Amino acid sequence: MSSLLLASPVDTAAPSGAATAVRLQDVERHFVVDGARRPVLRGLDVQLRVGEIAAVIGPSGCGKSTLLRLIAGLDAPTGGLISIDGSDVTDTDERTAVAFQEPRLLPWRTLAQNVELGLPHSLRGRAARAERVRELLRLVGLEHAAGQRPREVSGGMAQRASLARALARNPDVLLLDEPFGALDALTRLRMQDLLLDIHAAEPTTILLVTHDVEEALYLADRVLLLRSLTADPDQEAVSIARTIDVPGIRPRDRADRGIADLRAELLEGLGVHTHHSTRPSENR
Template structure:
């Protein structure tokens, strides 16, 4: 009979209505409306400092909007929301703890020891770290540390997984492997994913829809960023990274970001 929303199993819908955020007198976000279906993967792209990470913080309850409202499965987000888990660009693991113990920190409070141990083992297996469970963060690669961070975020089976450039610090090959791993996880443990990335190719590979955040070119100064456009990405996942349709969408997105591309016949 908890009054606040609690952890859940299964993907949950998210709805943002008229969301704005002002810091002192600086308008960061204005009038953001977005409905995300349960189980959908949404990528937010936009120039640095346009408010993408701020928007993620609103959804997870780490920050409060100055105006508008956010609901998860129809219930308002009013503070840190246990229906959400957050993954960051840095793994943020405790260096003196093993990977298994770091993953266990994501478990819901009150989890029985045996149940928790089984869940951690299951997650380590899912992210390919079963053989590394007893190692500490300094003993593993950046990609392995980020896998452990992802496992920790999944530990309580969140309805919404919020990821802020989770693969931004990784080398190119590890990044591609982590993208595939995220899709594998999404198949096994469906959750709604809201992802910030600066990598347009990553957005198009992972997401059902790509949301371009930014200020309109003709908007007055300090008017705040909003949703410039939403691109529906066609095709089923996993997608062919070399698909010509994705190449055209990539050019459209880069153009929206102010980057001009040249087409070769």
């Protein structure tokens, strides 16, 4: 991974007056590989406000998925603190839910049964649980496919079921790890719009990891760009290089010129040089 040099000041705090859903304070994570200490994340200071959608982008292997695992309590930081609603994350945390690039549905269960697996134990009673499953399937447009098994539906439908399962426990924070990365281009666009519909209906805080700059700018209120702290591959770790506030009310116009300018800015930050095209002459 090459070093990403950005001079802009870093401000990852939630806006003044906004309630904080997730806070990371000087978080770091390192692993031991062949007896050597390899830092992955270092000096992460992030605040996510309640109900916002934030996207994380950065080069492959820079620790984006590690960041999600730390917030979910699936992994523990080497240093620093992580809290949700002011309470520290110390283990697998039921206040979060994760959806991955692969739906990870149990093949022998129906879509409805897979969604039911995500329901909290506190929701008791067969009728109440069945109604919540129906509600979630309606939310993702799968009520008609409740009795089908994963092998009997498309990839997009399976991913919708995965999202419904993640939402089943009414999480405070929804963590999405490249959830649409394995889908074809058209299905991916439809899933992005579905996610916005879901967020409008159930406005939980969302942290989205993606390699797709356009996806980040279309969905997120803020985009967090990870960068390398050092050019030494043996001591490399990443932190937040900068954050970009995305203007406009969702759903946004994908062709908006302001979004296009932000796209160029983010690509430059990722080391991809872009060239702005000029509009053809009116007299042509």
